[in-house]
Amino acid sequence: ETSNGFEIGASYETPDYGISANIFNNYYRNFIEEVTLPPTADFPLIFSTQNLAKVQIYGAEVRGYARFASNWKAWGSLAYAHGKNTETDEYLNSIPPLRAILGLGYEQETWGVDVSTTLASARYKVSDGGFAAPGYGIVDFTGYWEPAQVKGLRIQAGAYNIFDKKYWNALDVPDGTTPDIYDRYSEPGRTFRLAITQKF
Secondary structure, rough: OEEEEEEEEEEEEOEEEEEEEEEEEEEEEEEEEEEEOOOOOOOEEEEEEEEEEEEEEEEEEEEEEEEEEOOEEEEEEEEEEEEEEEOOOOOOOOOOEEEEEEEEEEEEOOOEEEEEEEEEEEEEEEOOOOOOOOOOEEHHHHHHOOOOOOOOOEEEEEOOOOOOOOOHHHHHHHOOOOOOHHHHOOOOOOEEEEEEEEOO
């Protein structure tokens, strides 16, 4: 695989706010693409790779953050990519849909909490066999505590996909998946996690 392309970006940051943006455009020869082969009696799901002679992938990303009212912070990001096999004019199934993340958090010296939402558009630009993933929006809530009495200890907890949304990560569904087994590849519903770390 070889490629030629360009990327242009700019950023500006201060302790209270910052923003960055970049755009890219890449042309590939012998692009390596993961594919799913037709099932056999012994192997219902076979992954392989193939080379595509000519491919173009371009996109853009924007990120930003702001701190306000002493202990509050907000952040967000937006990412877009578009990819095609320029010989066949087919879309690449390895390209994710438009995706945005927005968050709001509050921090004190030893603890903090965050709420964030992840939004993804529907992915309908796929080639034959690709999964046209529906759009989704999920909300996560996380927090941490670093007790001053125990140096290096950090306790983190979170509730993810709070509203128990059924959704799919488009890139996790193999090509050729039939509608009757789509649910096997859906992401977890409402989940809870607790992590404790100790640094010495």
